Amino acid sequence: MTVMQKQQEKHTPKPQKFRVYGPVATVYGSSNTGSWRILCPKVDYEACIKCGTCARSCPANIIDIIKEQSECVVIDFDYCKGCGICANECPVKCISMVVERG
Amino acid sequence: MTYKMMDGNLAAVEAMKMAKVQVVSAYPITPQSNIAEKLSDLVASGELKAEYIRVESEHSALSVATTAQLAGVRAATATASNGLALMHEVLGMTSGNRVPIVMPVVNRGVAAPWTLWCEHGDAMAERDMGWMQFYCENVQEVFDLILMAYKAAEDKDVLTPAMVCLDGFFLSHSMQKIVVPKQELVDNFIGGYKSQNTYLDTEDPMFICDLTGSEEYTEMKYQQKVAMDNAIGVIEQVQREFEERFGRKYSIVEGYRTEDADVVLVALGSMCGTGKHVVNKLREKGKKVGLAKVTVFRPFPAEKIREILSGTRCIGVFDRSAGIGGQGGPVWSEVCAAMKDISCDIRNYTGGLGGRDVSPDNIEKIFDELLEISQGKRKNHTAWIDLKENAMDIRQVIKNV
């Protein structure tokens, strides 16, 4: 049996569009919550101990710790609301909240 | 096919059992209680393979049934009176999400005053909640209309829940001989349940019933309106198919000796049996009277009503609910709107409330009044038929002033 035949036999339902009635959400979307930001987290990378507390504490789950990188704390500013929990929870206080715009 | 003696509640249970509901959530309320009991018996004995959820209220009963059906199975519940009133907001969730549940409603007045007995006030209060409403004349109709309701409700062009209304005690507790078809016939008629609209399934996720903005809400309500419009034709088709398979003929509105009638009484539910009896009696006396039995109240079969009533100069509409504050009862309002372009005199009669029997004498009195009005011998009618003369002085209370 060829690989192609095997693939054909394995039944995978094909996504198709159907009309449905009533309220339903089918788009997995994201609001541009980064635009809310007034204060912006700024990391002192020298002081960072890469413990990951900020990442775990972030309500939006948008902080990555990349240990091999010099700028080891990567924040997705498309979604960061600037709440400042990361800065508040940092055990070495290496994140400060700075004014984003005037 | 077998004949069985059963009351309306048991006929409702039999129909739901034969529809092979897989989840039952029921809360007892007079006069519905033995529907909840009998379903639990069937589940306990294994005769019905279903999950029985012994809920703590009617609100939860319909909530459970609605989400169970969204999760892919036919779900059953039933209620009456204040229980239906408690379901009110969930009725909107069921219909707005297009979940085609079929629910027997054992008609009983809503307190206050407390009553245990029949009237249509409970179901009429929910008439605009997006549910279809079927009204039964007898126990056979309870069984038949529930089966037809499943087929109509689950139709892809309808996808709308349905109440099958049976008069409390007059039908729910009245033993009658009915025909029960073989399971196979029912299976072939309504088939197994398939989710045709939205559903809850981890293999194919979607989020149902999130917030809808004003830019779409109107359209979603319009979808429900279109579904109701479609339902008229679908129900008529279902009734034809039912007749072919089971041999009993149904109509959304049944005209009984209306063809040449001078006056016609429009009515719903069990009183139609009495009404037909009175029609026959008066016909023997040479009085040309007829009865229009409204089997489907939602969607309101306006065209069929016009077809049956056009040519009738004087029409009586019997409302078994008080319609307090309106110009008349809800059935009367609908009939008037249906007949607005046709010259006729439509009179509203209110009665049969809180369990009071609608007696042959009362119906005869209505027909006589209508005949006199049609002949120009009378102007007024007795809008509250069978009302005691001392209505305003029922109680006198001694108070400390």
Next chain:
Amino acid sequence: MYDVQHNSRGLVSHGVSACAGCGMELIMRNVLEVLGEDTIILIPPGCSALFSGFGNETALKIPGFQGNLENTAACAAGVRAALNAKGNKHTTVLAFAGDGGTVDIGIQSLSGVLERRDKVLYICYDNEAYMNTGIQASSSTPYFAGTTTTPSGKKTGRKDLMQIAIAHDIPYAATASINNLNDLKKKVQKAKDTDGPSLLHIHTPCPTGWRYEPAKTIEIARAAVQTGCWILYEYEAGKVTINYRQKELKPIEEYIGFQGRFGNLSKEQKKEIQDYVTKQYNKYIIKLEAMN
């Protein structure tokens, strides 16, 4: 299936329009991280409806239904019943409701689920008032807290959801706090694995309603535990475990001092709260110990 327009790590969209510093958002992410995609969620209208979405857009990758405010538990029971009828024992049915939808208007349907032993995981994120409607007091609002319907401070203490759940003798109930996410996640896992109803009551600081700086959300959750305003404990198979005990309670000021909702209190009132909390805490610990 979802049309994924902005992918995320985990099952919750990164751009959820919860307030900056929302404790509930942190809870939802951690809960779904443990439960995974084989989960159906039931959400009432309220703050958690932000995850349900708006129009055609949702913030969750799992299937869900937004019911009425008071029937979240019943809606969960319905889904569970259908899954059982179909022989599906593996999918987690999660009810995720706030304090108003749980301890006030939803207590009846929750009680029904707990009494019937429906296998449902019920999470109450408790931000101690009706936040989505504009910070009105619920029966979970604490003593003296100011809300828009208790402008001079609430005159009564809070309803004890845990003890109500325990009174139903359910197999698993626990309190949790975003102060200790590992403990929270461990409890979510236990609740998921419970054969029967499970309840998690999670303290959920709300910067908007409690009127504090958003950055302090976790700090406040921590202070609540350290001052004795929130007790971490579990009820598992009939046995109570107190998860965390403060050797000596910190002064109440360290918790309420940050919060605008306690901002208008006089010295005497603050002392009254301190005495109330200390007394309640000691009484509660004795009660919990006596339950074993």
